[in-house]
Amino acid sequence: MDSLILANIRQRPTRTLVSVIGVALGVVLILVNTGLVRGMLNDRSRRERGVGAEIIFSRPGANDILSASGLTLDIRYAERIAKIQGVQVASPIGKYLQKGNAGLGFELVDGIDYPSYSAMSGIKIVDGGVFQADNEVIIDAFKARKSNAKVGSEIEVFGKKLKVAGIYSPESGARVKMSLSALQNYMGSPNKCSWIAVKCEDPAKQEEVQKRINAELPGNTVQLMRDLPSFERAIPGIDGFIKTILVLSTIVSSLVILLAMYTTITERTREIGILKSLGASKRFIIGVIEREAITISLIGVGVGLVAALIIGWGIRTATTLQVEFQWTWILVAALIGLAAGVGGSFYPAVRAANQDAVKALSYE
Amino acid sequence: MPILQTENLVMTYHVGKVDVQALRGVNLSVEKGEFVSIMGHSGSGKSTLLHILGGLLKPTSGKVIVDGEDLAAVGDAQRTDIRRRKIGFVFQRFNLFPTLTAEGNLKLAEHIHGKEGNGNAELRREVLQLLKLENKMKHKPLELSGGEQQRVAIARAVINRPAIILADEPTGNLDSENSDIVLKMLVQLNRDLGQTIVMITHNPEAAGIARRKILMRDGQIVSN
Numbered sequence: 031m032d033s034l035i036l037a038n039i040r041q042r043p044t045r046t047l048v049s050v051i052g053v054a055l056g057v058v059l060i061l062v063n064t065g066l067v068r069g070m071l072n073d074r075s076r077r078e079r080g081v082g083a084e085i086i087f088s089r090p091g092a093n094d095i096l097s098a099s100g101l102t103l104d105i106r107y108a109e110r111i112a113k114i115q116g117v118q119v120a121s122p123i124g125k126y127l128q129k130g131n132a133g134l135g136f137e138l139v140d141g142i143d144y145p146s147y148s149a150m151s152g153i154k155i156v157d158g159g160v161f162q163a164d165n166e167v168i169i170d171a172f173k174a175r176k177s178n179a180k181v182g183s184e185i186e187v188f189g190k191k192l193k194v195a196g197i198y199s200p201e202s203g204a205r206v207k208m209s210l211s212a213l214q215n216y217m218g219s220p221n222k223c224s225w226i227a228v229k230c231e232d233p234a235k236q237e238e239v240q241k242r243i244n245a246e247l248p249g250n251t252v253q254l255m256r257d258l259p260s261f262e263r264a265i266p267g268i269d270g271f272i273k274t275i276l277v278l279s280t281i282v283s284s285l286v287i288l289l290a291m292y293t294t295i296t297e298r299t300r301e302i303g304i305l306k307s308l309g310a311s312k313r314f315i316i317g318v319i320e321r322e323a324i325t326i327s328l329i330g331v332g333v334g335l336v337a338a339l340i341i342g343w344g345i346r347t348a349t350t351l352q353v354e355f356q357w358t359w360i361l362v363a364a365l366i367g368l369a370a371g372v373g374g375s376f377y378p379a380v381r382a383a384n385q386d387a388v389k390a391l392s393y394e
Numbered sequence: 395m396p397i398l399q400t401e402n403l404v405m406t407y408h409v410g411k412v413d414v415q416a417l418r419g420v421n422l423s424v425e426k427g428e429f430v431s432i433m434g435h436s437g438s439g440k441s442t443l444l445h446i447l448g449g450l451l452k453p454t455s456g457k458v459i460v461d462g463e464d465l466a467a468v469g470d471a472q473r474t475d476i477r478r479r480k481i482g483f484v485f486q487r488f489n490l491f492p493t494l495t496a497e498g499n500l501k502l503a504e505h506i507h508g509k510e511g512n513g514n515a516e517l518r519r520e521v522l523q524l525l526k527l528e529n530k531m532k533h534k535p536l537e538l539s540g541g542e543q544q545r546v547a548i549a550r551a552v553i554n555r556p557a558i559i560l561a562d563e564p565t566g567n568l569d570s571e572n573s574d575i576v577l578k579m580l581v582q583l584n585r586d587l588g589q590t591i592v593m594i595t596h597n598p599e600a601a602g603i604a605r606r607k608i609l610m611r612d613g614q615i616v617s618n
């Protein structure tokens with residue numbers, strides 16, 4: 031019985047291979063994409079937490095503060111916020127969004143006021159020094175490693191070659207930072223920033239501080255860092271993207287199995303006739319074909335899992351992107367692969383089981 | 395009571411608008427332990443009769459009683475079930491699973507029958523010995539001669555001790571030497587195990603080994 035299934039799988043190596051690849055492709059599609067999204071979101075939230083602020087102050091109507099680009103907020107607000115009771119540091123930050131270095135995704139550049147930013151986040155220069163001129167930047171250790179940059183190297187920002195003045199640690203906000211005034215000059219917006227990060231003297235009293243800022247400077251957006259919309263929702267279209275990937279991989283895998291099993295049962299018409307002559311019921315014949323398909327999809331799931339791990343490792347090594355696999359998605363991918371096996375082979379199996387026994391036996 | 399009985403069996407095939415009368419009222423009765431041969435020209439309805447006896451086809455009208463159960467009165471699923479429990483088929487083309495060894499082919503039949511690896515080891519040994527297949531179990535069909543393949547097919551048909559073995563020209567694809575061996579073994583199965591056998595053949599010599607000969611013409615039994 032099981033030997034019949036295994037024999038069938040071995041009998042047609044090309045068909046088996048194609049089906050396995052079909053299912054594996056679906057698994058890879060799901061795992062790599064969700065892993066990329068997950069990795070990107072975790073990386074971002076880790077670094078945003080590294081800013082060390084509890085409160086974000088921005089222009090009214092600024093709804094996506096963390097990825098907002100452009101300088102629209104007057105930096106003089108920072109001085110006024112700093113004077114409010116309970117505020118320890120208020121640091122103006124300018125954001126600039128540029129295309130990712132590997133042609134993938136995007137990369138943020140922060141314009142910071144180093145003394146206040148460093149006081150708030152606790153970043154330290156571990157190599158080299160702080161930027162002095164407009165054409166100097168500091169980068170974090172990860173960025174330095176990924177772009178093979180050292181103190182004194184040049185990296186590209188705004189399509190211009192800028193010099194790496196120093197390397198800082200730990201990770202906090204954007205990986206590339208320049209002075210806020212330099213960013214203002216580049217963008218032609220003197221005395222402006224994107225938002226102001228506020229650190230409270232006592233984080234437990236952040237709500238009171240939030241109220242006070244609101245009272246003092248009404249009409250602006252004052253949000254607690256912890257209340258910011260979940261990062262998943264902060265990237266527009268991410269839900270739809272993942273759903274598309276899931277549907278797509280289910281369709282691809284099911285179709286490949288359907289096609290493979292369909293050709294298989296046509297080739298094996300006479301064998302199905304023999305099974306019938308031996309008294310095999312329809313359910314038995316459906317079972318044989320389903321189990322063969324399930325075995326193939328299980329192999330596909332295994333191959334896909336290994337391939338996804340290898341691809342994930344490759345992405346992490348070759349780019350600045352992060353890939354984080356999650357058990358939930360591994361489970362989802364495995365279930366989809368399996369469902370493709372069961373679903374894709376169902377029609378061929380039923381068709382096989384319903385064949386006329388005598389005709390099947392005389393099939394050439 | 396006969397183990398196999400048909401009453402006024404009629405089978406009409408519909409080919410487009412044409413009706414082909416393959417069986418025109420066949421009355422046949424086979425007792426337990428008999429070895430019956432059926433002869434007749436090509437197209438006389440022999441295979442059709444055998445397929446109906448084994449429940450692969452449903453007759454247009456009439457009765458087919460196999461070991462007390464009427465195959466013509468039940469649905470497809472039940473006919474399949476009766477076939478599983480009571481019938482062993484042997485075909486001209488052997489019809490072994492090419493991907494399985496001889497042993498795998500036998501095991502598959504046992505599995506479908508529903509007694510996997512239990513008390514029939516003795517019968518199995520007896521059958522293999524009788525058919526001289528003890529040393530062929532690990533071979534796949536293509537590694538066996540035609541005669542050996544047909545012996546494996548016979549072993550598969552008999553391994554679950556069906557009420558009847560139905561053989562459709564079992565020597566039709568064999569040379570005379572192998573035909574003789576296979577026929578002798580069928581005789582032995584009939585004699586030593588008391589196996590009931592109904593065999594279609596074109597070969598008068600083959601028919602000669604059966605104790606009872608039936609001749610068919612134009613869908614009817616003309617001599618019995």
Ligand SMILES: Nc1ncnc2c1ncn2[C@@H]1O[C@H](COP(=O)(O)OP(=O)(O)O)[C@@H](O)[C@H]1O
Pocket residue numbers: 407408409414415416434435436437438439440441442443
């Ligand atoms: N599936 C079928 N459809 C239509 N006619 C058939 C079919 N099978 C057999 N026949 C016809 O029924 C008659 C009996 O055929 P068959 O039982 O195969 O005879 P035999 O086995 O004696 O050669 C023949 O005329 C044959 O052409």
Ligand SMILES: [Mg+2]
Pocket residue numbers: 440441442
């Ligand atoms: Mg015939």
